[in-house]
Amino acid sequence: MDLLKEIGNAKSVAIAGHIRPDGDCISSTLAVRAYLKNARPDMKVTVFTESNPPTIFSYLEGYDEMNLTYSPKEKYDLFIALDVSSLDRLGESMYFFENADKTICVDHHETNPGFADVNEIRPEACSTCEVLFDTFEKEHMNIAVAECLFSGIVHDSGVFQYSNMSRHSFNIVGELVEYGFDGPKIISETFYEKTYVQNQIMGRALLESILFMDGKCIVSMVDRKMMEFYNVLPKHLDGIVNQLKNTRGVEVAIFMYELGTQRYKVSMRSGGKVNVATVAIMFGGGGHERAAGVEMNGTYYDVINALSREIEKQMQ
Numbered sequence: 223m224d225l226l227k228e229i230g231n232a233k234s235v236a237i238a239g240h241i242r243p244d245g246d247c248i249s250s251t252l253a254v255r256a257y258l259k260n261a262r263p264d265m266k267v268t269v270f271t272e273s274n275p276p277t278i279f280s281y282l283e284g285y286d287e288m289n290l291t292y293s294p295k296e297k298y299d300l301f302i303a304l305d306v307s308s309l310d311r312l313g314e315s316m317y318f319f320e321n322a323d324k325t326i327c328v329d330h331h332e333t334n335p336g337f338a339d340v341n342e343i344r345p346e347a348c349s350t351c352e353v354l355f356d357t358f359e360k361e362h363m364n365i366a367v368a369e370c371l372f373s374g375i376v377h378d379s380g381v382f383q384y385s386n387m388s389r390h391s392f393n394i395v396g397e398l399v400e401y402g403f404d405g406p407k408i409i410s411e412t413f414y415e416k417t418y419v420q421n422q423i424m425g426r427a428l429l430e431s432i433l434f435m436d437g438k439c440i441v442s443m444v445d446r447k448m449m450e451f452y453n454v455l456p457k458h459l460d461g462i463v464n465q466l467k468n469t470r471g472v473e474v475a476i477f478m479y480e481l482g483t484q485r486y487k488v489s490m491r492s493g494g495k496v497n498v499a500t501v502a503i504m505f506g507g508g509g510h511e512r513a514a515g516v517e518m519n520g521t522y523y524d525v526i527n528a529l530s531r532e533i534e535k536q537m538q
């Protein structure tokens with residue numbers, strides 16, 4: 223996709239990612255903002271996101287200027303959805319999507335149905351930031367744009383670890399580091415570093431995890447009481463599912479936290495034998511082959527049973 227051509231002479235653009243934003247989401251929205259500041263300096267560019275976005279990304283240009291209130295409710299010429307796998311994950315920015323003259327979606331979720339007027343969805347890309355890099359013209363790139371794209375790739379690839387990193391992804395990382403930002407600092411401070419209480423709650427989740435299916439599956443859960451005790455929010459639980467997945471012999475890791483009474487946010491990670499996106503889709507979620515999510519109703523054991531039935535079918 224030729225992004226600037228699609229943008230045409232739009233004078234205002236609303237940019238948004240998905241609810242409960244992760245690193246690729248925050249980074250891709252701020253990357254487009256920084257890019258358009260260069261390429262289209264006269265354009266009105268607004269990035270919308272939920273209140274309390276992860277503060278670890280506050281070093282990115284434009285972080286402090288994001289609109290966290292979704293107001294005023296104005297009409298924009300253009301709406302750009304980034305890293306949003308389906309319309310229901312737009313959250314409150316839906317208003318701006320519905321009222322824009324034209325909508326664009328850039329994403330890398332294989333489950334994305336292509337809900338915008340113009341869609342650039344590349345499931346083989348490690349991140350939305352990778353897809354964006356290919357749509358950006360070099361002359362409008364700068365260190366701020368590059369720092370955003372690098373951060374998104376780092377987070378969605380688990381620091382270049384997952385199989386979603388292709389030769390092309392690595393080439394992009396190589397080009398990005400040339401811009402001269404502090405890559406190692408971004409990796410250690412935004413990906414690995416956790417607060418003391420985050421480490422404590424991760425410890426609890428690991429301690430209370432259950433291995434099943436002959437050690438091929440692991441599951442753990444954090445309930446609201448525990449989150450209140452440690453005074454943590456959902457965004458502070460990032461990384462727990464990956465740590466569960468690091469258990470030797472485990473093919474599928476399931477981590478969930480309580481959203482409300484008998485309602486859970488589920489995260490799944492797979493080593494490759496099981497396509498967890500297809501499991502998530504069955505219950506209304508989505509994601510990628512090796513990393514997917516879904517929200518489910520029922521007791522903790524209802525949710526485990528429902529998921530493990532589908533996982534077991536694929537394991538055979």
Ligand code: AMP
Binds near residue numbers: 311331490507508
């Ligand atoms: P998470 O487990 O939240 O880190 O998400 C893993 C992947 O699945 C990410 O690419 C998410 O965008 C996607 N995902 C998570 N939750 C949902 C959901 N409820 N519906 C669709 N996709 C989801």
Ligand code: MN
Binds near residue numbers: 240244245246247305
């Ligand atoms: Mn995301």
Ligand code: MN
Binds near residue numbers: 246305330349
């Ligand atoms: Mn992503």
